[in-house]
Amino acid sequence: MKIRVPKYLNKFKCIADKCEDTCCAGWEIVIDEETYDYYENLSGSFGERLRSEIINDGEDNIFVLKNGNCAFLNENKLCDIYNELGEDGLCYTCKKYPRYMEEFGNLREIGISLSCPEAARIMLGDSNKMEFELNENDEFITSYNDIDAMLFIDLMQCRNIIFNILQNGNIDLNIRAAIILDFAKEVQDKIDEDDLTSLKTIKERYMDKNFINKTSDDLNKTIRDKEQWYTDIEEYFYVFKGLKHINNNDPLGLDKVLYYIKSSAENKDIYLDKYKEFKKFYKDNMYKFENILVYFVFRYFMKSVFDYDVAAKVKTAVVSYLIIKQLCVVRWIESGDLSDEDIVDISHTYSKDIEHLEENIDTLADIFKMNPVFKEDRIINILINFKGV
Numbered sequence: 463m464k465i466r467v468p469k470y471l472n473k474f475k476c477i478a479d480k481c482e483d484t485c486c487a488g489w490e491i492v493i494d495e496e497t498y499d500y501y502e503n504l505s506g507s508f509g510e511r512l513r514s515e516i517i518n519d520g521e522d523n524i525f526v527l528k529n530g531n532c533a534f535l536n537e538n539k540l541c542d543i544y545n546e547l548g549e550d551g552l553c554y555t556c557k558k559y560p561r562y563m564e565e566f567g568n569l570r571e572i573g574i575s576l577s578c579p580e581a582a583r584i585m586l587g588d589s590n591k592m593e594f595e596l597n598e599n600d601e602f603i604t605s606y607n608d609i610d611a612m613l614f615i616d617l618m619q620c621r622n623i624i625f626n627i628l629q630n631g632n633i634d635l636n637i638r639a640a641i642i643l644d645f646a647k648e649v650q651d652k653i654d655e656d657d658l659t660s661l662k663t664i665k666e667r668y669m670d671k672n673f674i675n676k677t678s679d680d681l682n683k684t685i686r687d688k689e690q691w692y693t694d695i696e697e698y699f700y701v702f703k704g705l706k707h708i709n710n711n712d713p714l715g716l717d718k719v720l721y722y723i724k725s726s727a728e729n730k731d732i733y734l735d736k737y738k739e740f741k742k743f744y745k746d747n748m749y750k751f752e753n754i755l756v757y758f759v760f761r762y763f764m765k766s767v768f769d770y771d772v773a774a775k776v777k778t779a780v781v782s783y784l785i786i787k788q789l790c791v792v793r794w795i796e797s798g799d800l801s802d803e804d805i806v807d808i809s810h811t812y813s814k815d816i817e818h819l820e821e822n823i824d825t826l827a828d829i830f831k832m833n834p835v836f837k838e839d840r841i842i843n844i845l846i847n848f849k850g851v
Contacts (some may be wrong), residue, residue, distance in 0.1 A: 463601040465569045465691050468760065469593045470584050474574050479539040483579050483810065485559055486535040486710040489818060492522040508546050518680045530709065551598075566614060566767060576757055577813035582806045585757060586750040591629045594760070609767050616661045617772070620649055624776070625730050628755050633678045635752055636845040639780045640681050641674065642759075643838045646776035653770050654731050666720040677678075686848050691847040692730045694835045695788070696723050701829060702785060705822045713815050714808075719788050722795065737848055740791050743800070750805055755783050762823075774827035777836060781826070784844065 493501070495515065501512045515533040520725045526533045534542040543551050560578035564571050574581040585592075624642045627633075645668050652660045667673050699720050707713055726733040739823075758779035766772045789808045794800040816822050830836045 463603055463632050464569045464596060466569065466594055466596045468573055469575055469595055470588060471561075471572065473584050474581055477580050479835070481579055483814075484531075484539050485537060485556075485578060486532040486539075486541060487527075487530050488814060490519070490524045490527060491532060491553065491555050492524055495596065498523045500551075508525060512543070527540050532789075562761065566609060566612075566764060566830040571760075571764065573757075573761060575813060575818070576754070576759075577810055577818050579806055579810045582810040582813075583802075585753050586805055586809065587802065588753070589749045591751055592756045592760075603719065607651070612658055613770075614764075614767050616658060616665075617764060617767055619665055620645070620661070620772070622760065623665060624759055624763065627755060628752060628759070629672065630674070631749075631752075633674070634682075634849055635748060635755075636849045637678050638752075639755065639783065640842040640845045641668075641677055642776055643780060643841055644677070646772050647838045650771075650773040653772060681842070681846065682849070684842075686847050687843050688730050688734075688847060691844045692723070692726075692733075693838055695784075695844055696720065697833075697835045698781065698785065699723070699788075701833065701835075702816070705816060705825060706819050708815050713811055715789060715792065718796075719792050722792055734847065736795055737791060740794055740800075744790075744795065747805075751783060751787060752787060755779050758782050771827060773838075774830050777830045777841065778823065778826060780841060780845075781830075781836070782812065782816070784841075784848075787848075 498516070501509070501516065502511060503509075516523055517526055518524075532541075536542050537544075539555070541552075543556075546661065549557060560575040561579045562573055562575055574584075576582050627641050627645070628635075628638050630638060645664070647815065648664050649661060652658065652664065699716050702714070703712075703716050703720075722736075723733065759776070762775045762778055763772070766775050786809055789812070790800055790805055793804050793808060797804075834840065
């Protein structure tokens with residue numbers, strides 16, 4: 463089995479009760495069948511307690527939440543199951559989190575989720591390019607995914623091209639994001655036409671530095687539609703308000719951003735001017751947003767080998783980047799500062815609230831197809847208006 467991981471994975475170590483948040487709150491934990499059977503047959507008082515704190519929601523067995531917390535999270539922010547039974551007593555989700563894993567035949571990719579504050583600190587704290595390493599072990603492969611091998615190879619090459627574009631520090635990050643949107647659209651069109659042979663030409667073009675530089679220059683000269691970007695970015699936040707959230711108290715602060723957008727209704731330059739000020743303030747830290755984009759591409763892009771929806775995966779990355787950046791700007795407007803801990807807080811909360819409910823990711827993929835504000839040219843118009851920020 464080949465295993466690909468981001469190089470920062472080995473730096474991660476759970477800081478347990480020292481964490482400012484807890485992974486044992488805010489979401490329901492699904493118990494895998496093997497662990498559920500173990501709990502069902504566990505003797506003694508702790509076995510009885512386990513069974514009393516598990517319910518079936520109609521589909522899965524889950525731990526009961528009490529005031530938003532797992533029933534086994536104690537007052538010291540530690541896990542009673544771990545304390546009583548050790549790591550082997552944890553269900554699969556609790557053992558692995560914040561690690562996530564995807565398998566493609568003989569390739570397994572493992573990363574750590576942005577939803578964990580410590581993982582977010584590691585990811586966002588490294589100003590070097592995010593790199594990945596490929597190793598191999600002796601693990602026997604019991605089954606292969608039913609995937610198109612040629613498409614898999616093409617998509618892996620496409621993802622590498624996207625990484626190279628996103629990590630080209632000579633080009634403004636918003637322009638880089640716009641370029642990968644165009645690239646993904648071209649790839650998607652050929653997949654929809656069942657014309658994989660044409661992907662070779664597209665890939666070669668986007669690997670050409672001269673083409674990338676010319677595309678960047680053309681995008682820089684693109685005429686901005688301020689009226690369109692203003693209404694579109696407002697719609698983004700209404701769309702995200704309509705998703706499911708970890709609680710009903712606006713955990714991301716979406717209403718705050720909408721307030722600032724609406725307060726600039728008569729003079730849209732006010733909002734853009736704030737971005738220009740933020741750019742100057744945060745110019746030495748823009749790599750953090752690059753790392754966010756790379757994270758989302760690594761986590762989701764190759765899933766398109768299963769559903770053939772390349773465009774949705776890239777839009778998930780770019781739109782998530784835009785939403786997180788808006789939240790950061792508003793935090794900066796309100797406090798006059800944006801510390802490393804601020805962006806960790808915003809990013810991990812976004813991931814925990816939006817990304818960790820798979821239904822949200824699926825819903826967004828559908829919305830990207832149906833809602834015209836998420837067409838590539840409209841997203842690019844927002845990026846161009848926020849260019850350099």
